[in-house]
Amino acid sequence: MTSLPRFRDLPVTLRVPLITAGLMILLGLLASQSVLATLGRVQDARLSEAARLHLEGLSVALGPSVLRQDVWEVYDILDRARSAYDGRRLLLSVVADERGRILAATDPRRAPVGEDVATFEADAVLPPEIRMTGDPVLRVSAPLLYQGREIGRIVTELDVTDLLAERRSVAMWLLFGNTAATALLAFGGWLAVARILRPVGTLVQAMDDSRGAPRPIPDVDIPRGDPGLARLIQTYNRMTTAVESRAEAERRLAERERFVSLGRLSSSLAHEVNNPLGGLLNAADTLRTYADRPEVVRQSAELMQRGLAHLREVTRAILEQHRLDRAGQPLRPEDFEDLRLLFEPEAASRGQVLDWELNAGASVLARLPAAPVRQVVLNLLLNAAAAAGQNGRVGLDVANGQDRLSVTISDDGPGLGQADLGRLLGAGPLPPGGGVGLRLVRDLVTGLGGAIQHERLETRTLIRIEFPLRGSADA
Amino acid sequence: MQGTRRAMLLGAATLAAAPWVRAQGAPPFRFALTPVFLDNDAAVISALRSALAAGMGQDIELVQRRTYQEISGALLDGSVDAAWTCGYPYLQHRSEFRLLGVPVWRGRPLYQSYLIVGADDPATALPDLRGTTHAFSDPDSNSGYLVTASNLAQSGETPDQFFSRVIFTYGHRNVVRAVAGGLTRSGSVDGYVWEALNAAEPDLTARTKVISRSEWLGFPPFVARSDRIGDPAVSACGAALLALSATAEGRAALRVLYLDGVAAPDDALFDGIAARMAALEGG
Numbered sequence: 001m002t003s004l005p006r007f008r009d010l011p012v013t014l015r016v017p018l019i020t021a022g023l024m025i026l027l028g029l030l031a032s033q034s035v036l037a038t039l040g041r042v043q044d045a046r047l048s049e050a051a052r053l054h055l056e057g058l059s060v061a062l063g064p065s066v067l068r069q070d071v072w073e074v075y076d077i078l079d080r081a082r083s084a085y086d087g088r089r090l091l092l093s094v095v096a097d098e099r100g101r102i103l104a105a106t107d108p109r110r111a112p113v114g115e116d117v118a119t120f121e122a123d124a125v126l127p128p129e130i131r132m133t134g135d136p137v138l139r140v141s142a143p144l145l146y147q148g149r150e151i152g153r154i155v156t157e158l159d160v161t162d163l164l165a166e167r168r169s170v171a172m173w174l175l176f177g178n179t180a181a182t183a184l185l186a187f188g189g190w191l192a193v194a195r196i197l198r199p200v201g202t203l204v205q206a207m208d209d210s211r212g213a214p215r216p217i218p219d220v221d222i223p224r225g226d227p228g229l230a231r232l233i234q235t236y237n238r239m240t241t242a243v244e245s246r247a248e249a250e251r252r253l254a255e256r257e258r259f260v261s262l263g264r265l266s267s268s269l270a271h272e273v274n275n276p277l278g279g280l281l282n283a284a285d286t287l288r289t290y291a292d293r294p295e296v297v298r299q300s301a302e303l304m305q306r307g308l309a310h311l312r313e314v315t316r317a318i319l320e321q322h323r324l325d326r327a328g329q330p331l332r333p334e335d336f337e338d339l340r341l342l343f344e345p346e347a348a349s350r351g352q353v354l355d356w357e358l359n360a361g362a363s364v365l366a367r368l369p370a371a372p373v374r375q376v377v378l379n380l381l382l383n384a385a386a387a388a389g390q391n392g393r394v395g396l397d398v399a400n401g402q403d404r405l406s407v408t409i410s411d412d413g414p415g416l417g418q419a420d421l422g423r424l425l426g427a428g429p430l431p432p433g434g435g436v437g438l439r440l441v442r443d444l445v446t447g448l449g450g451a452i453q454h455e456r457l458e459t460r461t462l463i464r465i466e467f468p469l470r471g472s473a474d475a
Numbered sequence: 476m477q478g479t480r481r482a483m484l485l486g487a488a489t490l491a492a493a494p495w496v497r498a499q500g501a502p503p504f505r506f507a508l509t510p511v512f513l514d515n516d517a518a519v520i521s522a523l524r525s526a527l528a529a530g531m532g533q534d535i536e537l538v539q540r541r542t543y544q545e546i547s548g549a550l551l552d553g554s555v556d557a558a559w560t561c562g563y564p565y566l567q568h569r570s571e572f573r574l575l576g577v578p579v580w581r582g583r584p585l586y587q588s589y590l591i592v593g594a595d596d597p598a599t600a601l602p603d604l605r606g607t608t609h610a611f612s613d614p615d616s617n618s619g620y621l622v623t624a625s626n627l628a629q630s631g632e633t634p635d636q637f638f639s640r641v642i643f644t645y646g647h648r649n650v651v652r653a654v655a656g657g658l659t660r661s662g663s664v665d666g667y668v669w670e671a672l673n674a675a676e677p678d679l680t681a682r683t684k685v686i687s688r689s690e691w692l693g694f695p696p697f698v699a700r701s702d703r704i705g706d707p708a709v710s711a712c713g714a715a716l717l718a719l720s721a722t723a724e725g726r727a728a729l730r731v732l733y734l735d736g737v738a739a740p741d742d743a744l745f746d747g748i749a750a751r752m753a754a755l756e757g758g
Contacts, residue, residue, distance in 0.1 A: 072644045109657035
């Protein structure tokens, strides 16, 4: 039952020659059967004719001797006929008189004079009825006619071993010949079909090798002699361009998403910058007003230092987030601190409670690249914050297992819609309308070999990302 | 009765001679051969004809007949001039026939009759063959009939009574074939022919074995009609036969016949056969 699907799975360049070979074998069998049947008929006819001529010839020669019941004459004629005839064919000839008593036989020891001929006639047939039965010895029997009167009977044993051997030999030659011819034609068929289907193979290869980015087939490889295939490949090439364009657009969208995520933070970050600025301006006023009071100057300077330090942190975090091309930079606990710095104002602006748990050591984190993980976590946090709404609850839990880092983002929002789940978990085409942030998350996680799980626990939505850790497990 | 038959045969011979007389410009000498020897051997016939023709300085026509009776008839009716026949028919027509010579085989003008059976047959003597099948050569053959028949006659039996079936093959080689092929269990055969076959066709004789040999008897002789013994052609034939061993052709013919030469006529050689004839008639 499994052979059929397996056959279907074979490439068309193999299936077509196999079918050709199968049909050739069938044809060969039918042809062989026909040849053997014809050979059988020819042999039967040959045998029948030989038996008829032998018996008729003997009948003519034996007539007078049988009539006289001359044992010696009958024996002499049989004996000389045997050596004159094809001696290998005639095993035994027995001549009996009209009462069925044996007059003479070529082998008198087997058929003694005077015995009843009936034992030899048991399974004998008339010459026209003789057929090859597979038995190496066949018996024919005929009445011995002389001057229109039946004066006795002749029974002859024919050795057909040679005919059987000929039949076997023909069957063997047919078998070998047909096998060779079938193999040759199947090979030729395979070559021809493989040549005809080469463009299809190129097409399949181009699609297989593309790893999601179909590669166009060069013009020189397009078979001009086959308009149908040429059209197919041209259509494919147009499709690859379209896919490329789309992939480019998606790439650009993803690129933009990074700015989008920062854009989404802009107002809260503006507050984050603006708030210290008010304090700093006040401190500057205080300095100007109480320039002669050293303790006030010192306090104001300290205040300004703290405010400027905070601003520097925020700016650095924004820059870090933007610098996604930091290829190869390992993930550090500081990256999560940056994320917190960037995200906290957003949560605070909505009066949300932020549960922040970082339970993974630096050595574990270092086995993952920083940029994609930051992008993934930030996107999910922003989504969670948007879902949790005013006074909601957003959580981040980072924990390391034996060979993976588990990052769980939770919120108490209403949960993800089908379209968003499709973006986050599915590989299908992006539904129109809707952003590409969740799909970007999925692509980044997939790129790192990770997995995304979505869980809805009563009022909370949990999205768990499992990042496999690279390198030796030294954590 | 016998006289009447002889007169009839002589008459027939005179009638048959009439056209021959007209064509006596170059009449071929007609010499009849019997199935005594290897009658199917063309080389023997050819050698004998050449030797006789050379010896007689005359064309020879070799005439073959199936039975001794036919040979005797042909001699009597004059359709042949001389013949190689058997001692038994010679003695049957002793008054009409005259010896021209007697072949010498193995140094003597004598031979034996053999009783043969199949090579694997357990029989060792004639009495063991009672109720079996037997092949004779010719009812007028000494070695191929008379010897066995006279042996049976001594115990008051005839071949038909003693054997279950008797066949005549009209040829000593045929007797050997019949026994070798299993057609009959035993056969009466000319010892000279069996020995000659033993040299020429050992495969055939190997399928038979000799279980009994007769006493030495007069070898089948060359004969002519008594009343023509004075004919120059017949005399020349007798002289040629006696001189066979003196000519190259003659020696060649004798070699293929496995004979040493031809001895001068001597009726005493056939006393043994005459005795067996008497025994048969007496039985």
